[in-house]
Amino acid sequence: MIRVLIADDQQLVRMGLRMLCESAGDMEVAGEAADGREAVELAGRLVPDVVLMDLRMPGLDGTAATERIVAAGPRPRVLALTTFGDDDHLYPALAAGACGFLVKSAPPGELLDAVRRAAAGGTPFSQDVLGRLVERAVSVRTETCPGDLTPREREVLALVAAGLSNQEIADRLHLGVTTVKTHVAALLAKTGCPNRIRLAVFAVRAGLAPG
Numbered sequence: 001m002i003r004v005l006i007a008d009d010q011q012l013v014r015m016g017l018r019m020l021c022e023s024a025g026d027m028e029v030a031g032e033a034a035d036g037r038e039a040v041e042l043a044g045r046l047v048p049d050v051v052l053m054d055l056r057m058p059g060l061d062g063t064a065a066t067e068r069i070v071a072a073g074p075r076p077r078v079l080a081l082t083t084f085g086d087d088d089h090l091y092p093a094l095a096a097g098a099c100g101f102l103v104k105s106a107p108p109g110e111l112l113d114a115v116r117r118a119a120a121g122g123t124p125f126s127q128d129v130l131g132r133l134v135e136r137a138v139s140v141r142t143e144t145c146p147g148d149l150t151p152r153e154r155e156v157l158a159l160v161a162a163g164l165s166n167q168e169i170a171d172r173l174h175l176g177v178t179t180v181k182t183h184v185a186a187l188l189a190k191t192g193c194p195n196r197i198r199l200a201v202f203a204v205r206a207g208l209a210p211g
Helices: 011-023 036-046 062-072 087-096 108-119 127-140 151-161 166-173 177-191 196-205
Strands: 002-007 027-033 050-054 077-082 100-103
Touching: 002 011, 002 036, 002 108, 011 027, 011 108, 027 036, 036 050, 036 062, 050 062, 050 108, 062 077, 062 087, 077 087, 077 108, 087 100, 100 108, 151 166, 151 177, 151 196, 166 177, 177 196
Parallel strands: 002 027, 002 050, 050 077, 077 100
Antiparallel strands: none
16 A cells, blocks of 8 residues: 655645545555645654655745655655746756656646655656656757667666656566666666666766657
């Protein structure tokens, strides 16, 4: 069962997200937070698997709350909720450690799938958000792939860029999860990227992301 914490300052949004999560047979809502400070407190006390984090909240905003939650440990994973005009919040939240981003207008099935992928270690993005992220990554500058990447590492890197979790990559390439983790660790070391999301952006800039 995936335990979800919902953080949003709008009660109607929280109610809608609760109803959606509770409609799925594999999820339960561990709690609700109306602002960033409450989200940090509940995340530490309840230790859910995933936090659905609104980025725009009064007081302590979602980005600052994300940074504090991520700094406390590997769980929970924070999935940011954004709007189409949220680029000023999107990139700081990425740097704060959010594992993925969804627009609030995403279809219910896409949101539930994103929660599952986040809980499994993936990096889910709404297609509109991913498109903007890729466009920004490509426009900033290009990266040159290290010459010592193996063909298998290039395959794994492309799938990381597609937002797949270690288990999903293992299933796709018919590998063990431990082997995938080894490849990801090698990629982080060879590219100098500090985390999976930066690694995904690196892949886009290097032209290795799937088309």
